[in-house]
Amino acid sequence: MTPSPAATDRPDTGALRPRPAVRWSAARRSLADRPALTLAGILVLLLAATDAVSPGFVTPHQLSTTLLYAAPLGALAAGQTLAMLTGGIDLSVSATATAAAYLIAGLGAQGTPRALAVALALGLVVGMTNGIGIGIFRVQPLIMTLGMAGVLGGALTLASLTFTNGVPVVPDAVHELGSGTVLGYLPLNTLVWAPLAVVLLVGLARSGLGRAIYAVGDNPLACRLAGVRVWQVLLVTYVLGGVLSAIAGILLVGYTNAADLNLATPYLLQSVAAVVIGGTSILGGSGGYAGTILGALILTVLDSLLTILNVSQAGKQMLYGAIVLGLAWIYARTALVE
Amino acid sequence: MTDPSAPGLEVRRPMAAGRAIRRSAWTVTIVGLLGALLVVEKLVHPALNVFDMQSLVDGALPLCLAAMAQTAVVLSGGIDLSVGPMMSLVNVVSALLMTHATSGQAVLIALGVVAAVVAAGALTGAVIVATGVPDIIVTLATGFVWGGLALHVMPIPGGAAPAGFAALMTGQLGSVPSGLVVIVAALAFLWEPVHRSPAGLALYAVGSNRAAAYLSGVAVGRARVAAYALGGAFAALGGLALTASTTNGNAASGTSYTLTSVAATVLGGVSLVGGRGGMIGPVAAALLLTLINTLLTFEGVDPNFSLVVQGAIVVLVVMVAGLVLVRRRGA
Amino acid sequence: MRRHLTPAMNLLEVRGVSKRYGAVVALRSASLTVAPAEVHALLGANGAGKSTLVKILTGVIRPDAGTIEMGGRPVHLTSPASAPGAGLAAVFQDPSLVPDLTVRQNLRLTGADSAAVRRWLAAMDLRVDEDDLVGDLPLPLLRMLDLARALAREPRLLILDEITAALPADLVERVFLVIRQWREHGRSVLFISHRLVEVRTICDRATVLRDGADVGTLTLAERTEQHIVALMLGPMATSDDAPCPVGPDTGPQPEAAAPDRASAASEARLLLEARGLAMSGALRGVSFSLRAGEILGIAALEGQGQDALFDCLAGNRRADAGEIRVAGRVLAPRSPYDAIRAGVVLVPADRAHALLPQRSARENIALPLYNRATRWGLIDLRGEGTRAGAAIARLAIDTRAQRQVRRMSGGNQQKVVVARWVAAGFRVVLCFDPTRGIDVGTKRQIHRLLRDLAGAGAAVLLFTSELPEIALVCDRVLALYEGRIVHELPAQAADEATLLRLVHGLVREEPVG
The missing domain is CATH 3.40.50.300 (P-loop containing nucleotide triphosphate hydrolases)
Known part of the structure; x- marks a missing residue:
């Protein structure tokens, strides 16, 4: 978290390299100044490319499907964004989402409201435990959430053995929420995601908590000395992350209509990828949710494009790796040039 | 031991105990814990025999090597989230190449794979140094790539390993499980020479305080690349251990090792910010985690429960460590 | 050439x-x-x-x-x-x-x-x-x-x-x-x-x-x-350079600490009192009092307990024994938050400990306004802008690089740290070597600002590693040696030679307070 080592390390890496081509540096600058705009441009380009490859892709129906796919990832990446803005990381988002999904399926028979309440409560408890560990006991976020993911994963496996006694059912209402649409094309899960996104966007930019989250990510010691109660900020951040992950799990299980032990597992790395593509620094203190939303949409459209192009899962994975690395590089270089 | 007449020059020594013990207190504790657990288990279950020891070591070998890979990187101030996928990749590639190989050829293949992975590790390190992108992001991305490659090489499990090669890593050497020999050899011939050399000092130095190391004239970039290359060597051995123990290839075989290697590293007393810790601790921690797993299974507890226990142990241990830190700071 | x-x-x-x-x-x-x-x-x-x-x-x-x-x-x-x-x-x-x-x-x-x-x-x-x-x-x-x-x-x-x-x-x-x-x-x-x-x-x-x-x-x-x-x-x-020259380097010593200022302060309200503050190894029973409008200097060699003293007054570390009173009320801070609520604020020695490098000057200044959960609601942007703007104007901060504080010059960064407390309000400001590594011009501005703040009724506790600063800015000075206050004297008597002897513990007198 100390900026100085990197700073002294830089002179022999970046600062003395010959200046890149003008066009390239202009692209980078636009990414630095208006990341959201640039990312939106990339998204449009991707949509156009997909439409070119598979004419008729940009239809209300397909866009609706894209939103449907993107919403759970968007919710999951929201928690990840908050954690990364404070300079941490949350590796338990997917385990929390899976656990929430499991509870929905397992308790579905006992009534939807109850199942939803229990699933959200689980997110709250997981987030609070993470927050207590990280905020009060000063455990590194990586370790704390890693341990939490292990505990949840094991507990889930155990639980799955007991659940097989009854019949896991995803309540119809949840299924409808996760896969249905209104007005023909608008996915219901987007109606859950959109208000969350608005609250997060406004909250990060215009609320005291939002300021505190950025501040803690930028310099926790300065926050402490300025009287900011860092542990409270961290606690609330991870509680929000837990609840957001649970919501993502609910949307996800509604979509698949069945819970399995690896339901949300692939989304862990994708959540990090969405945040990184969105331009939030893993070191904390800069970035925001707008970028993450676009990152989630870009990943989703890209996935469709690659599927249309018949790229294997293996190929997709490698490409995602390359994209994350490339974008992270561009962001790092723009920060350096500034 | 400074001039007493100079005020403000007293050396802070947190504990009166011997320096050597203080500095390796954590490792001693973990090793002691491991020993105690073994003894207790032997007393409670006299039936525990050499065969169980063998299966413990066999089961622990990939994790021990994964933990060593992680430790080499963490000590230099980085973190490697691609350890697991890299082990998968090594597993499928070696299983594919060894399918029709003799044991002798298998060893050559293994050596070639190790060399390739060392190069890949060095490349990862070079990318981190050259781009200035945080380690966690770069290795996450390379993890995607290795995992994708593994899947590409072997979409469904397959391949094979000759029995002689399998025995080399998971058999017995005399009455000693050869896994133990592999671990000791990795420590003695891979880690110790580095550890004792100026390169090892540089590795610790860049992990401890990169700016100070740079000003001291350490080639910071080179040391970080070396750490990732060394990590690659251990990760390759870990992947080969997977091939030897399962005698086939599976693109998902290494997945869990990313997270458990970090757990073992932390539990082994290595500071995640770098510069502090050793190699014995993480190896002992990996054995300890596997032993707990084995014992729980032995006690008839559902094997999945051990995941819960592992996670809880790691969280509890780091919480206690955190509490100690908070206390000390408050004092 | x-x-x-x-x-x-x-x-x-x-x-x-x-x-x-x-x-x-x-x-x-x-x-x-x-x-x-x-x-x-x-x-x-x-x-x-x-x-x-x-x-x-x-x-x-x-x-x-x-x-x-x-x-x-x-x-x-x-x-x-x-x-x-x-x-x-x-x-x-x-x-x-x-x-x-x-x-x-x-x-x-x-x-x-x-x-x-x-x-x-x-x-x-x-x-x-x-x-x-x-x-x-x-x-x-x-x-x-x-x-x-x-x-x-x-x-x-x-x-x-x-x-x-x-x-x-x-x-x-x-x-x-x-x-x-x-x-x-x-x-x-x-x-x-x-x-x-x-x-x-x-x-x-x-x-x-x-x-x-x-x-x-x-x-x-x-x-x-x-x-x-x-x-x-x-x-x-x-x-x-006329109003507030600096150090012996800049020429003849001015009559900085005017006697009338000191006597006015003696009738003012007690804002900060310390009684027998002790911290293992670092502080051994430090007592003093500080009045509104007064600047109290601490003179000490490196490592004589001044860090511990400032830390425990600011709530960053807890004292083992002793009592702190702020405006008559006991303060036992568990964290800087408690001290700040009581009106005791710290300007730390190292700006890297105080600033959010990637955030704007305005966010840096407004930071203490969001330090508790009850203030985590929506921000009154206009009110915040007015407060931060007033502080920026008062300290004459150069706002050209304000989008990210890390791009500002060292002196301007130090001013942002002080502006934070000017905007948030305080009773007692603890300044730990605020002019370390700062150029002569900015030093003068900071000296003048400290006098201004004291003039407006605040109390200032100032540790400085540059002894000549004491006579220039302070009203009174305490010499700290091996965790004890070994002497107290009015600033006009604190010429460099005297202070040097005191900080070396060469004048053994009854500890003050």
Whole structure:
């Protein structure tokens, strides 16, 4: 978290390299100044490319499907964004989402409201435990959430053995929420995601908590000395992350209509990828949710494009790796040039 | 031991105990814990025999090597989230190449794979140094790539390993499980020479305080690349251990090792910010985690429960460590 | 080319070196020559380019243009590792020892000759256990160790960058002793310091940098301090020194701490009282009181407990015993939050401990406004803007780089830290060496601001490592020695010589309070 080592390390890496081509540096600058705009441009380009490859892709129906796919990832990446803005990381988002999904399926028979309440409560408890560990006991976020993911994963496996006694059912209402649409094309899960996104966007930019989250990510010691109660900020951040992950799990299980032990597992790395593509620094203190939303949409459209192009899962994975690395590089270089 | 007449020059020594013990207190504790657990288990279950020891070591070998890979990187101030996928990749590639190989050829293949992975590790390190992108992001991305490659090489499990090669890593050497020999050899011939050399000092130095190391004239970039290359060597051995123990290839075989290697590293007393810790601790921690797993299974507890226990142990241990830190700071 | 003062053969010859970072020019064109057997000072206000030039000379960064010659041969430094080969060795501002390695390992890391290091330490009357972890050693000792390590390399030119900044006076003496020996052996030193008194004591010549270029090289014995300061500040600065001049460097001592101010303060309300504050090893029963409108100075050598005193008053660490009262009410802060709520705020020594580098000046200033959960709702942007804007105007902060505080100059950053508390409001401000590493002009502004704040009814506790500052800014002064207050005296009586004796614990009197 100390900026100085990197700073002294830089002179022999970046600062003395010959200046890149003008066009390239202009692209980078636009990414630095208006990341959201640039990312939106990339998204449009991707949509156009997909439409070119598979004419008729940009239809209300397909866009609706894209939103449907993107919403759970968007919710999951929201928690990840908050954690990364404070300079941490949350590796338990997917385990929390899976656990929430499991509870929905397992308790579905006992009534939807109850199942939803229990699933959200689980997110709250997981987030609070993470927050207590990280905020009060000063455990590194990586370790704390890693341990939490292990505990949840094991507990889930155990639980799955007991659940097989009854019949896991995803309540119809949840299924409808996760896969249905209104007005023909608008996915219901987007109606859950959109208000969350608005609250997060406004909250990060215009609320005291939002300021505190950025501040803690930028310099926790300065926050402490300025009287900011860092542990409270961290606690609330991870509680929000837990609840957001649970919501993502609910949307996800509604979509698949069945819970399995690896339901949300692939989304862990994708959540990090969405945040990184969105331009939030893993070191904390800069970035925001707008970028993450676009990152989630870009990943989703890209996935469709690659599927249309018949790229294997293996190929997709490698490409995602390359994209994350490339974008992270561009962001790092723009920060350096500034 | 400074001039007493100079005020403000007293050396802070947190504990009166011997320096050597203080500095390796954590490792001693973990090793002691491991020993105690073994003894207790032997007393409670006299039936525990050499065969169980063998299966413990066999089961622990990939994790021990994964933990060593992680430790080499963490000590230099980085973190490697691609350890697991890299082990998968090594597993499928070696299983594919060894399918029709003799044991002798298998060893050559293994050596070639190790060399390739060392190069890949060095490349990862070079990318981190050259781009200035945080380690966690770069290795996450390379993890995607290795995992994708593994899947590409072997979409469904397959391949094979000759029995002689399998025995080399998971058999017995005399009455000693050869896994133990592999671990000791990795420590003695891979880690110790580095550890004792100026390169090892540089590795610790860049992990401890990169700016100070740079000003001291350490080639910071080179040391970080070396750490990732060394990590690659251990990760390759870990992947080969997977091939030897399962005698086939599976693109998902290494997945869990990313997270458990970090757990073992932390539990082994290595500071995640770098510069502090050793190699014995993480190896002992990996054995300890596997032993707990084995014992729980032995006690008839559902094997999945051990995941819960592992996670809880790691969280509890780091919480206690955190509490100690908070206390000390408050004092 | 300034050759008129130099002997025929120069040891170091720097010509027209420049360096820019993006659009920012750090060094326009600097030239410098150091003769054999010379202690040469490099002077300049903050931002003049001193640290950039030092970094270039030690291989930390590479120049865009210009040449460097050692003994007539061009040298090309690519990294700090390449400096010793050119006959250069440096002691940096920040210790370049690795904390998690032992002293012995650190010496091995750089290939230093440990017998030679021990000899140099002995020459400075110091001994170090080589099996100690560097992280366990106190900062002044690390500095000395760094120096000994640099000396052991037997460089032809030793570069000392602000080596005395964190050193107690007795260690400074030992450093000077070694420098003199070094010169007698025909070796040279490039000495960088803000303290003109030290420069005059130890150096032969000085090169002054201003705005990234050298503006003159002078033989110190021939020039007055006013002349040097004028050269450092340039033609602009001489106009505004009347209200609050600084240090003995700037000329005749003004009647800074006027007696009428002190007597007015004695009737004012007690804002801060400390009773028997103790912290293991660091503080041994410190008691004092501070009134509204008063500036109380703390004078101490490094490591006499001033850090602990400020930390426990600010709530950053807890005292083992004793009582703090703020405006009559007991304060037992568990964290800085509690102290700040009671109106006690801290301006820490290191700006890196106070600022959010990636955030704007405005967010930095507004930070304390969101320090509790009840204030986590929506922000009143207009109200915040007014408060932050007023503080920025009051401190005359240069807002050109305000989008990210890390791009502001050091002096402006320090002002942002103070502006934060001006905007948030406070009763007592604890200033820990607020002018360390700041140029003369900004120093004056900060002195004036402290007087303003006190004039408006605040109480100021000021620790400063520059003793002359005390007489200039404070009303009263406490001398702290080995965790105790050994003496109290009015600021007008606190001339440098008296203070020096007191901080060395040489006047044993009844502890005050």
